[in-house]
Amino acid sequence: MIEFRGNYFDGQTSRSYTVTVKLAGQSLSIRGEGLKDIVVPLVDCEITPALGQTTRSILLPGGARCDTDEFKSVAVLERLLGLNPGMRIVNLLESHWQLVAVCFVGLILCTWLFISHGIPVIAKKAAAAIPPKVTEKISLHTLEFLDKNYLAPTKLSENRARELEETFQMLVAGKGKEFDFRLEFREGKIIGANAFALPSGLILMTDELVDMSESDAELIGILYHEITHVEKRHGMRSVFQNAGVFLLVSALAGDIASITSVASTLPTVLAQTGYSRNFEREADEAAGLYMMDKGWGTKPLQDILLRLTKRGANITGMSLISTHPETDERVHNLKLLED
Amino acid sequence: MEVYCKTCQKVLGKIADEKIPHNVKKYVTCKICKEKILLSRKVETLAPVEGIKERKKREVATIKAPATPKQTKTLSASRKTSDRPKGRTFRPQFSGTAGEYFRIWIVNTFLTIVTLGIYAAWAKVRTRRYFYAHTKLAGHPFDYLANPVAILKGNLIMGGGLALYSTSDFFYPSMKIFIGIALAIIFPFLIYKSLRFYAHNSSFRNIRFHFRGGLKESYFNYLLIPLLIPLTFGLITPYWAYKRKGYFFNNFAYGKTGSNFAGRIAPFYRIHAVAAVLIILTLVAALSLFFGLGAGSIAALVAKLGSINSAGPGGKIGQAMLIGAIFSYLTIMLLFTIVQQYVFVRLTNYCWHHSRLGKVMFKSDIQVRKLVWIQMTNILAIICSLGLMAPWAKIRRARYILDNLAVEAYCNLDEFTADVAEDESALGDAATDFFDFEIGL
Incomplete structure (x- = not known):
């Protein structure tokens, strides 16, 4: 026999009636002072899902409702009607510290799995699905942007440029036709000695980098590194990965702070640096293997990386963010490759 | 006394107080609905019954001086005819606890991640319901009735729009301006929809709230x-705040x-003027700290210079500047939090004080000092706990704000009647939530 006290509201006025609710057979009877007796079939009722120690409401047909704090009786009615099956599980999780702890561990595990496996895999598939026309357009926009803001036409002699282009064509001769591999030169100006790979297969190299190199083997190492970026679609993949991390962090931190705040950008930046390091490692490895295949060893690439770091630190003056450990690690990895 | 039938909401007639017996309970039956009405000499009969139960020591049932000219008229009238109900103060009681909300929060976040964001709609409804249902006024809780499926639809449309925006931004950067203009044009519509959605899904005693503000406004x-x-060099900003607050406080309905x-409008200018002075002081303080600390460290460095061999002085000066920068950043953050809380507290107090819902008036007595303290310690706790104290912080802040809100009813809380309205779409709600737009409560 289920019987409990509650407050009845007819939905027309804000008046509250203290009532006794009784389950009699298949219907609920509601009695209270100043109220005509109400009998409603149980199946026509709905019950708000349980949520902590908050008052629960039985929603009666016609817009009336009955509030009560007698959770046990309401739970019996809820089970009887088979209402809110999903929310009953959620409430079960929420009401036990042990289960909450399991959820917390699950949360950390899921976040880690997403970052280490989920997002990279999805990003890889998404990047592969982009039609070549689109990547071409993106690359064109990026090139326009770089030319407008940072780069100037090359001052390299035509002979030297042609020479390097021929070497480059040899490097990409065996590659598939999905990319339009091209090599172009620019004066780096503020950017200094550097090389970029655009998703379409266009590779930009600055005059400063060519001037800085002590042998063609060094430049070939750099070029192969950039070709690998194109081949493995690292550019588009990192765009998707960054978007994925952004979504993940905003889902996690939605309640902690707004998306724009420093607190939530920090983990985003950390995850993104992790991704780009992985890509660099992959490209270095491919370049190193190619050079070893040619019988040069990885030394030329190591040399130019170290020289770039030295110069870079002088030119940019960003001594706060040290780039040395990263280069050291890269050089170390290249050395390991030879063993 | 006036014989009043609560069910029919009609005054049936008058009986002279002398005719009512002292010690015997006497009833009159309403002709229309047959409800029995207790006769008594005291005026309190009409006052809400719940008030007696819920009254605390601090709740004094005195009538505060009315705030608005309109109110003065009705109140002075009601004082003359003593058969009107007296004002009674109710304080909202917030019973949410950090532990309980922490568990809900963890489960919400876990399920949102596992379901790839689909559960976010349910999580939102559960969070809002938690805070609503733990807020009781005169013994009855508020409720949040939004349908999670509606919010999910809103989220999906919002997500689709966002994806479209970022891809178009990617491929056609020149389109950015047009999209920005389009966004600016639909934004007021989204705010309007969101306020309607929010109000429509809030209820108290099974009567929904509504938002009646117009789209033009x-x-x-x-x-x-x-x-x-x-164009006005920001001088219009207080007027803007006044219009936005007015849009909400003038247009909600129970x-x-x-x-x-x-x-x-004058108080808005006053509050913003104080805020502006505080901001200027903040910047001055931060700058002097930056240079003061920087200069101080350089002086210390010069004194020690003889003993330094390895590191060049340049690096040390850089370090001193860095320390100065960090300190001035912290000062700025600290003082901006104070300014932000100051404006929030003063505007909230002012707006509640000057708002009326029929015969119900409001009072908000939040103190700047206390809320600043709560906010600072909250931020510190959240940072130190890597976010895990966020639920505790949220409960703590809500509790303080609600504890200092009071409702003064010059009528029976039983008297409000429902209005019919169609369900609202959740698109505006999803959008304003995404843009982190503060609705103004």
């Missing part, structure tokens, strides 16, 4: 005035009873 407040801000905002 939303365009005036959220498109026209923002455009004028740069059932059929609409609200009324009698705030004036």
Whole structure:
């Protein structure tokens, strides 16, 4: 026999009636002072899902409702009607510290799995699905942007440029036709000695980098590194990965702070640096293997990386963010490759 | 006394107090609905029954001086005819606890991640319901009735729009301006929809709230005035705040009873002027700290210079500047939090004080000092706990704000009647939530 006290509201006025609710057979009877007796079939009722120690409401047909704090009786009615099956599980999780702890561990595990496996895999598939026309357009926009803001036409002699282009064509001769591999030169100006790979297969190299190199083997190492970026679609993949991390962090931190705040950008930046390091490692490895295949060893690439770091630190003056450990690690990895 | 039938909401007639017996309970039956009405000499009969139960020591049932000219008239009238109910103060009681909310929060976050964001709609409803249902006024809780499926739809549309925006931004950067303009044009509409959704899904004693503000007013407040801000060198900003607050406090309704905002513009200018002075002081303090610390460290460095061999002085000066920068950043953050909380507290107190819902008035006595303390310690706790203290912080803040809100009813809380309205779409709600737009409560 289920019987409990509650407050009845007819939905027309804000008046509250203290009532006794009784389950009699298949219907609920509601009695209270100043109220005509109400009998409603149980199946026509709905019950708000349980949520902590908050008052629960039985929603009666016609817009009336009955509030009560007698959770046990309401739970019996809820089970009887088979209402809110999903929310009953959620409430079960929420009401036990042990289960909450399991959820917390699950949360950390899921976040880690997403970052280490989920997002990279999805990003890889998404990047592969982009039609070549689109990547071409993106690359064109990026090139326009770089030319407008940072780069100037090359001052390299035509002979030297042609020479390097021929070497480059040899490097990409065996590659598939999905990319339009091209090599172009620019004066780096503020950017200094550097090389970029655009998703379409266009590779930009600055005059400063060519001037800085002590042998063609060094430049070939750099070029192969950039070709690998194109081949493995690292550019588009990192765009998707960054978007994925952004979504993940905003889902996690939605309640902690707004998306724009420093607190939530920090983990985003950390995850993104992790991704780009992985890509660099992959490209270095491919370049190193190619050079070893040619019988040069990885030394030329190591040399130019170290020289770039030295110069870079002088030119940019960003001594706060040290780039040395990263280069050291890269050089170390290249050395390991030879063993 | 006036014989009043609560069920029919009608005054049936008058009986002279002398005719009512002292010690015997005497009833009159309403002719229309047959309800029995207790006769008594005291006026308190009409006052809400719940008030007696819920009254605490601090709740004094005195009538405060009315805030608005309109109110003065009705109140002075009600004082003359003593058969009207006296005002009774109710304080909202917040019973949410950090532990309980922490568990809900963890489960919400876990399920949102596992379901790839689909559960976010349910999580939102559960969070809002938690805070609503733990807030009781005169013994009865508020409720949040939004359908999670509606919110999910809103989220999906919002997500689709966002994806479209970022891809178009990617492929056609020149389109950015047009998309920005389009966004600015639909934004007031989204705010309007969101306020309607929010109010429509809030209820108390099974009567829904409503938002009656017009779409035109939303365009005036959220498109026209923002455009004028740069033209007036920001001098219009307090007016903007006044219009936005007024848009909410003048247009919400509980059932059929609409609200009324009698705030004036001068206090908004005063509050913003204080805020502006505080901001200028902040910047001065931060700059002097930056240079003061920087200079101080350089002086210390010069004194020690003889003993330094390895590191060049340049690096040390850089370090000193860095320390100065960090300190001034912290000062700025600290003082901006104070300014932000100051404006929030003063405007909230002022707006509640000058709002009326039929015969119900409001009082908010939040103190700047206390809320600043709560906010600072909250931020510190959240940072130190890597976010895990966020639920505790949220509960703590809500509790303080609600504890200092009071409702003064010059009528029976049983008297409000429901209004009919169609369900609202959740698109505006999803959008304003995404843009982190503060609705103004």
